[in-house]
Every structure is written in C-alpha cells, then in structure tokens.
Amino acid sequence: MAFEGLTERLQKAMEKLRRKPKVTEADLRETMREIRLALLDADVNFAVVKDFVKTVRKKAMGAEVLKGLNPAQQIVKIVNDELTKLMGDEAVPLAKAAQGPTIIMMVGLQGAGKTTTAGKLALRLKDKQHARPLFIAADVYRPAAITQLKQVASSIGVPVFDEGTDVDPVKIVEDGLAQARDNKNNYVIIDTAGRLQIDEKLMNELARIKDVAQPNEILLVVDAMTGQNAVNTAEGFDSKLDITGVVLTKLDGDTRGGAAMSIRAVTGKPIKFVGEGEKMDDLDIFHPDRMASRILGMGDMMTLIEKAQQNFDEEQAQETMDKMRANTFDYNDFVDQLDQVNKMGSLEKIMKMIPGVANNPALQNMQLDPKQMGHMKAIVMSMTPEERQNPDLMNPSRRRRLAAGAGRPIVEVNRMIKQFNQMRKMMKQVTNGNMSGMANLFGGQMPGGKMGQMAMNSMARNAKKAQKRKYRKLRKLRRRR
Incomplete structure (x- = not known):
C-alpha cells in the first residue's frame, strides 16, 4: 500500500521525540535528518524535501515550541500542517460550466x-451529481482503445460517441460536442x-483538441x-x-508515494x-489534510465516516443500535453488519483510517484475510433460523454440526x-456509555494512547448526556399528557 514505508519511518522518528521529557536542538536536528531521509526514500523530489x-x-526551533508544554506534540503538528500545505491545503473541486455541458479532457x-x-x-x-455524461472516443491510434472505452461505458450505463479510427480526432470531438448539446x-x-512518451505530434494534436473543445478541465492521469x-x-x-x-x-499499489507529495x-x-483500487467506484477526492494524517499514522476518520454514510442504511443502523442496547443483537444482524462493512472496501483500508491503529503494534500486525469474512458468513448460514435468533443455544454438539456444515474446523x-x-457484549457497553468494552477489544489499550482514551471518554460522556436529555423530554411529555 502507498506510504507504508514512509509512515513507518516518520512514526519512528516522532516516537523518539515523544519519549523524551525535553526536546533539545540536537534532538530536533536528528529528527529532521530522519524525516529528510524518509522523504527522499519515498521518492519525493529533492528540492521539495529540502x-x-x-x-x-x-x-520547530522557536522557543515557544522547544520550551513549551508537550514539544513533541507541537512538532508533530508542525509536520502535519506542512505536509498538508505541501500537497495543497484543501481539496479542489471540479470546475463547472456556467451554461452548456461541462467538458473534461482526459x-x-x-x-x-x-x-x-x-x-x-x-x-x-x-x-453523486445525477449527471448525464457522454464519452467522446478521441483515441484513434491505440489498438482496441475505442472497444475498451465502450466496454467501460457499458458497465456503468454511459453512452459513447465515436466515428471509428479513420477520422481526425479533432473532427470527432467537434461532432461529439454537437451531439452532447443536442442530447x-x-x-x-x-x-x-x-x-509511451511525450512527443511533439501528440502535444500538437492535444493542443488542437483543446482549442476546439475549450474544456473546463484538463485532467492529467499519472501512474x-x-x-x-x-x-x-x-x-x-x-x-x-x-x-x-x-x-x-494505482495509489493502492506498492508505491512509495513521492509523486503525491511532489506534483x-x-x-x-x-x-x-x-x-485506490480496481473497482469502478474506487475513485476518491484528494484531501491533502486527510492524506497528511494518514501518512503520519493519525488515521482518517472523516473519510471513514463518509464511507459509512454512503454504505450504511440509516434506519437499519438505528435498528441495530436499539438491538444492541436491548441485548437482542443476533447472528442475522451480525451477517448484515458483515455485508455492510464489506461494501466499504477492504478491512485493511478501513482499519488504517482509525486513529491509533498505525501506532498500535497488536492491531498493525493483525492479519485481515478477506476470506475470513466469507468463512464466518458460511458458519452463520449453516445455523438453523432458531440458532441465528438465539445465540445462547450454541452448545458443543451444535458447534460440531456447524463445523461440518460449513466445512470449517x-x-x-x-x-x-x-x-x-x-462484540455483542462490547457493543452493549458502548451504546450504554461505558467505553471499557472498547478498551477490552483493543487488548486493554485504547487506540491512539492517551488521546484516544480521552476521545472515547468524551464520546461516552456525550452519549450519557444525550440519553439523559432524551429521558427528560419523555418525562415532560408524560407530565403534559
């Protein structure tokens, strides 16, 4: 996965600082040296690294940093802020035409x-935008380029305009734009x-297409x-x-990530x-601040929340919460949750978005085999309807029958x-505002150390307050009646 080597080396450099009660200029020089080597090894441009x-x-050399409280944390914040600035501060949306179709040239x-x-x-x-896009096939040179575009377009239900391989690409673009306006x-x-490489002929043709199309966006795709x-x-x-x-x-591939930090x-x-994947929905907006947090092993909760909102049914989630609170969460709900999580992508990717996981060796080395979810589902599907609804029925003889039925040990x-x-016990504790169950799930240590513990405690307090407010409202309503 991208940035793994860089993340590991930056975390080691920062961890050395965190262990020191006081950070000296010599400590800072050593940390900067390790950061420089880590970035160069990640293939970041030399001038950019410098x-x-x-x-x-x-x-970081300022007196208010080195002599202040928690200098290591302040230096981590400076590194995080500068990484974010290096990659662009904030996400940049696609430009949109004031009238007529928005034209994107790839x-x-x-x-x-x-x-x-x-x-x-x-x-x-x-x-996301309920748009009605049209493809224009302007690659008349690469064998089967138009066929490939048509196959991609067919899989997502988008029309393609083409005039074969014997027509000038500029003419194809002109005719395609006319059809887009008509339709x-x-x-x-x-x-x-x-x-295969930049040449004058290619650039001249692209420049002619640009002059004709007047695109709102010219997006360069790079590996x-x-x-x-x-x-x-x-x-x-x-x-x-x-x-x-x-x-x-291919940011999910075995890449050092230097391009993302240099471009x-x-x-x-x-x-x-x-x-970040081969599926057609594996295209994400680039958020520099979130990427900086992931590089430093601080997780990416915003992206995780957005993925959850996209893939989880709100009513079903509320129903599951009620079942957890009432301790009636069963194996049918368990399978539903596995399916919902599976829609969000690979478990490894999800885990790395959780703050503190990258800093927790026990979780970092945890093997998350995608097949395991399939095996778990097979075991549940081998149960009778009664067993799925009543998890307490699982005695030794029933377990042996399940193993034989699912073909698992x-x-x-x-x-x-x-x-x-x-999980059922932990979820009941969490929904009731007791976060100790979450600590047990992580082997007695909350994600993110003290910061994670404080965050979880805050969540617990907020949950309790919300519950009290809810009960107060109910009592007022009853009194009025």
Whole structure:
C-alpha cells in the first residue's frame, strides 16, 4: 500500500521525540535528518524535501515550541500542517460550466489508466451529481482503445460517441460536442490518445483538441507507481497544455508515494482525484489534510465516516443500535453488519483510517484475510433460523454440526462464536456509555494512547448526556399528557 514505508519511518522518528521529557536542538536536528531521509526514500523530489525540512526546522526551533508544554506534540503538528500545505491545503473541486455541458479532457501517457479513470469519473458524476455524461472516443491510434472505452461505458450505463479510427480526432470531438448539446448531456468526457512518451505530434494534436473543445478541465492521469517520472510527466503536459488538475492512479499499489507529495509543489497544479483500487467506484477526492494524517499514522476518520454514510442504511443502523442496547443483537444482524462493512472496501483500508491503529503494534500486525469474512458468513448460514435468533443455544454438539456444515474446523467455529459474544457484549457497553468494552477489544489499550482514551471518554460522556436529555423530554411529555 502507498506510504507504508514512509509512515513507518516518520512514526519512528516522532516516537523518539515523544519519549523524551525535553526536546533539545540536537534532538530536533536528528529528527529532521530522519524525516529528510524518509522523504527522499519515498521518492519525493529533492528540492521539495529540502524546502520542507527547512520550513519545519525553522518553525520547530522557536522557543515557544522547544520550551513549551508537550514539544513533541507541537512538532508533530508542525509536520502535519506542512505536509498538508505541501500537497495543497484543501481539496479542489471540479470546475463547472456556467451554461452548456461541462467538458473534461482526459490526457496522459499510455498505461496510466486514463480510460478506466474516465469511466470511474463518469460513474462518480452519475452517482453523486445525477449527471448525464457522454464519452467522446478521441483515441484513434491505440489498438482496441475505442472497444475498451465502450466496454467501460457499458458497465456503468454511459453512452459513447465515436466515428471509428479513420477520422481526425479533432473532427470527432467537434461532432461529439454537437451531439452532447443536442442530447442535453451536462458532462462530456473526452478520452484522448496517449503515447509511451511525450512527443511533439501528440502535444500538437492535444493542443488542437483543446482549442476546439475549450474544456473546463484538463485532467492529467499519472501512474503513482512511476514516482518522479510522474512529476516529470506532469511538468511536460502542463508546459504544453496548462492542465487544470491531476488524477493519481494505482495509489493502492506498492508505491512509495513521492509523486503525491511532489506534483503540487513542482507544478503548482492540484491533485483532484486518486484511484485506490480496481473497482469502478474506487475513485476518491484528494484531501491533502486527510492524506497528511494518514501518512503520519493519525488515521482518517472523516473519510471513514463518509464511507459509512454512503454504505450504511440509516434506519437499519438505528435498528441495530436499539438491538444492541436491548441485548437482542443476533447472528442475522451480525451477517448484515458483515455485508455492510464489506461494501466499504477492504478491512485493511478501513482499519488504517482509525486513529491509533498505525501506532498500535497488536492491531498493525493483525492479519485481515478477506476470506475470513466469507468463512464466518458460511458458519452463520449453516445455523438453523432458531440458532441465528438465539445465540445462547450454541452448545458443543451444535458447534460440531456447524463445523461440518460449513466445512470449517471446529476451532474456527469456536473462535467466531467467541468473537461474536465479545462484540455483542462490547457493543452493549458502548451504546450504554461505558467505553471499557472498547478498551477490552483493543487488548486493554485504547487506540491512539492517551488521546484516544480521552476521545472515547468524551464520546461516552456525550452519549450519557444525550440519553439523559432524551429521558427528560419523555418525562415532560408524560407530565403534559
């Protein structure tokens, strides 16, 4: 996964600072050296690293930091703020046409995932903005490029305009835009040709398409796994086309992440989207502040909450909460929760968004095999309806029958039932405002150390207050009656 090596090295550097009761200038120099080496090893541009370390050192050397309370925490905050600034401060939305269709021109080298990204973007516009996009197939050179675009478009229900491979791409774009206006398509995504490398012929053609289409966005798609080559590619396209933004693909691959941290600083152009998976809905808005938090192992709760809101049914969630509170949470609800979580993506990705997980060795090394969820579901499906509704019926003979029915070892059945019982107990405690159950789930240690403990305690207090307010309102209503 992207940034894993960088996250680990930055965390080690920060952890050394946290252990010291007092941070000296020598400690700070050593930390800055380790940060510099970590960034260079992550393939971040040398000039960018040099400026970044210089800025952090200058801010951290202030007397109010080194001599103040919790200097290590203040230095972590400075590093987090500067990382965020380095990647662009805040998310930059897509530009939108004042009237007529919004035209998005996709450019990039071959192999970067331009056509697939165009499909992901179209699906996102359909789902999030209820848009009616149209693809224009302007890549007439790469074998089967139009066929690939049609396959992608068919999978998400978006029309494609093409005129074959014997027509000038500029003419195809002109005709496609005319059809988009006639059919009232509010977004047009132009899939242009790529090359194995930047050349004059490619750039001239793209410049002609730009002149004809007058796009609201020119999005450069670059492969994050190419490291500094991605930055060089961005510079080359920007100098010729004046791109409006960048889409980083394959950020979930075995990449060091240097491109994500260098592109904005080198080109001045924002990263607008990142691709972190092969599914058509694996395209996310790039939030510099959230990415900085993830790089420093501080989690990404905002993205996790957004994913939960997208994938969880609100009424079902409330019903589950009521069942937890009444201690009637059963195996049917358990399977529903597994399905809901599965919609949010891989468990590893979800876990890394939780603050403190990256700093907790026990959780960091926990193996989250996606097949395990399937095995757990198979065990539950082997139960009778009565057993699913009444978890307390699980005696040894029933467990042996489940193991045979699901084709899993009896040890695995026992482990799943134990985990279910622990989760049911913990959830009841949490919904009643007692966070000790959450601590037990994490082996007696709350995520994020003292900060995590304080956050959980605050959540518990707020839950209790909300419950009291609810009861007070009910009492007032009864009195009025």
